[in-house]
Amino acid sequence: RETIRLYPSLNINNRNFKRTRHFKYLGSILSERNEIEIEIGTRIQSGNKCLYGLAKLLGSRSLSRKLKLQLYITLIRPVITYGAEAWPLRKSDERKLLVLERKILRKIFGPVKDMLSGEWRIRKNDELETLFHKPSILETIKNKRLLWAGHAWRSQNPLIRMVLEENPNGKRPLERPRRRWEDGVRDDVKALGGGEDWRLQASNRENWRQGCMSG
Structure with missing residues (x-):
């Protein structure tokens, strides 16, 4: 793996800045190795918090599915996708995001009664795609x-x-190139x-x- 030289702090004009492996800037998490998975993990965590906060509304029988979907699109999804324009997504990141969305959609659409067993079960992925027309x-x-x-x-x-145009000089670490x-x-x-x-x-x-x- 790439070796990172450890400096306890940085001094600029007699002001000390403590070293940290990651920090938040303009709402996004930046890390010393530019690891986007930290930011995506934070976004997913924030999305789960929004889901928890709206759980009663999304599970309510008094609200229509159309309104619940509107709550997801306008309130929860923007929290998850904040800054997504700059994400170099890997397949594992894509799976995590889809898992979260399906979790939210299952909350909105609720369970379904199985035609064969007569028991209630959670909806399958293809069933969610059929119901979610967006x-x-x-x-x-x-x-x-x-x-x-x-x-x-x-x-x-x-x-x-x-x-966009510059090609920085230097050697890549001896590992699989990141996306x-x-x-x-x-x-x-x-x-x-x-x-x-x-x-x-x-x-x-x-x-x-x-x-x-x-x-």
């Missing part, structure tokens, strides 16, 4: 990421362009039928936005 949380995140990628690439901000944010963008574009050069396609704002919305 893009999944994963599809929503990928759409947000593509829209942000297009905006960032067309931006006149030199700092943003530098981050990059741009890898996710490139895969999403391919899934929508686009080509290899996503930057060229993103240069046309209207076509890019239309392609993102069609997905």
Whole structure:
């Protein structure tokens, strides 16, 4: 694994800043090794707290399913997907997010009576997909990421362009390369039928936005 040199603190202009492995900045968790799984874990934890806080409403028979879904889309999902435009998602991260969404949907739709045994059971994944007529949380995140990628690439901000274009020098650690944010963008574009050069396609704002919305 990559060796991290340990410094107890940093001194700038006679001010000491204590060293920490991760900290919160603008609502997101940043770590010394740029580990996105810490941030995603925090988002999932926050989503579970929202679910717990709204549990009575989501399980109430007095509210329609349409209203309950609206509560999820407008109150819970934004908490989970905050800052998701910058997430380089791995398959394991995607599974965790889908598990959380299914947990919420099972709370909303409730159990179902089995036609064969006559007993009540939780709904299966395919049954939830049939009832939930909206893009999944994963599809929503990928759409947000593509829209942000297009905006960032067309931006006149030199700092943003530098981050996208620069190829930092240095040696990679002797381990499997971590998934990059741009890898996710490139895969999403391919899934929508686009080509290899996503930057060229993103240069046309209207076509890019239309392609993102069609997905």
